Amino acid sequence: MEFNTAYETANTNSFSKYARRLKEPVREADAKGPEAILPPYFACGGVDDPWWERSKLLYAETCAAARETALPCYRVVCAVDSSVLDSLISELARPERIVLWASGLDEHNVEPAKLVAYRDAIVNAAAQGHAPFGLYGGFFSVLLGTFGLRGSSHGVGFSEHRAWEELPSAGAAPARYYLRRAHRYVMQDLAQQLHEASPDLTSCPCPHCNDRAPFELDYHELMKHSVWCRAEEIAVWAAMDTATAADALQNEFQALTIEINQAQGIAPATKKKARRSIEHLPRWVAALS
Numbered sequence: 001m002e003f004n005t006a007y008e009t010a011n012t013n014s015f016s017k018y019a020r021r022l023k024e025p026v027r028e029a030d031a032k033g034p035e036a037i038l039p040p041y042f043a044c045g046g047v048d049d050p051w052w053e054r055s056k057l058l059y060a061e062t063c064a065a066a067r068e069t070a071l072p073c074y075r076v077v078c079a080v081d082s083s084v085l086d087s088l089i090s091e092l093a094r095p096e097r098i099v100l101w102a103s104g105l106d107e108h109n110v111e112p113a114k115l116v117a118y119r120d121a122i123v124n125a126a127a128q129g130h131a132p133f134g135l136y137g138g139f140f141s142v143l144l145g146t147f148g149l150r151g152s153s154h155g156v157g158f159s160e161h162r163a164w165e166e167l168p169s170a171g172a173a174p175a176r177y178y179l180r181r182a183h184r185y186v187m188q189d190l191a192q193q194l195h196e197a198s199p200d201l202t203s204c205p206c207p208h209c210n211d212r213a214p215f216e217l218d219y220h221e222l223m224k225h226s227v228w229c230r231a232e233e234i235a236v237w238a239a240m241d242t243a244t245a246a247d248a249l250q251n252e253f254q255a256l257t258i259e260i261n262q263a264q265g266i267a268p269a270t271k272k273k274a275r276r277s278i279e280h281l282p283r284w285v286a287a288l289s
């Protein structure tokens with residue numbers, strides 16, 4: 001509570017670093033207090049996990065301490081696996097605004113069953129009157145808007161997924177290019193090779209790309225491009241009927257596969273990498289269906 005409410009701007013070193021990158025001054029007068037408190041929590045393996053009781057105790061104690069500040073507290077429900085998230089949420093006594101974290105749920109690499117478990121936990125949470133928000137999430141989380149997910153934090157300078165054991169090594173994401181048609185980040189050199197083989201593979205109408213190749217974007221422009229793409233995804237896909245979304249992803253997967261296979265002047269190893277970078281699309285279709 002003290003960290004959240006007594007935070008001061010005396011040490012601005014970390015702010016200055018970002019201000020230099022953005023070429024903007026640090027305006028201390030514009031500093032705002034927090035909108036809400038996220039009480040401490042533990043990653044839990046189920047309702048019988050002793051850490052779940054401790055998480056609930058920390059939540060209750062933080063709410064009690066926050067009462068005089070009038071700041072709301074949002075519970076973080078952190079499951080060591082998406083398969084136990086539903087049981088944790090279902091144990092809550094009354095509807096809440098909750099923040100969900102399914103540890104290690106890498107949307108692009110997990111099997112469809114883990115995505116289905118996450119989807120079902122959100123469906124049930126919404127049915128129980130909760131307002132669920134994802135602590136991490138990428139494009140698959142955008143698709144879950146139709147299922148009741150109210151929003152998620154996503155990859156501008158940090159990962160779209162995280163495993164709780166890895167927290168000490170958390171840091172800034174490397175320079176990556178958001179491959180708009182595949183709804184994922186790829187390494188910038190792969191994006192550049194795809195662009196050289198067929199500009200259609202990396203085509204983007206955003207004002208930051210401005211018809212330039214992936215290699216021509218600097219770190220900040222890569223981020224702006226990815227934010228623009230995510231905003232477009234939310235506008236187009238967040239409320240889309242599930243069958244329509246599944247069809248559209250399946251069609252794009254087939255079109256990308258043909259384009260990658262037919263691309264000229266591209267090494268077999270690069271084609272293999274490119275094919276691997278779209279393998280999540282049929283898994284997402286399976287999870288939606």
Ligand SMILES: [Zn+2]
Binds near residue numbers: 209225228
């Ligand atoms: Zn762009």
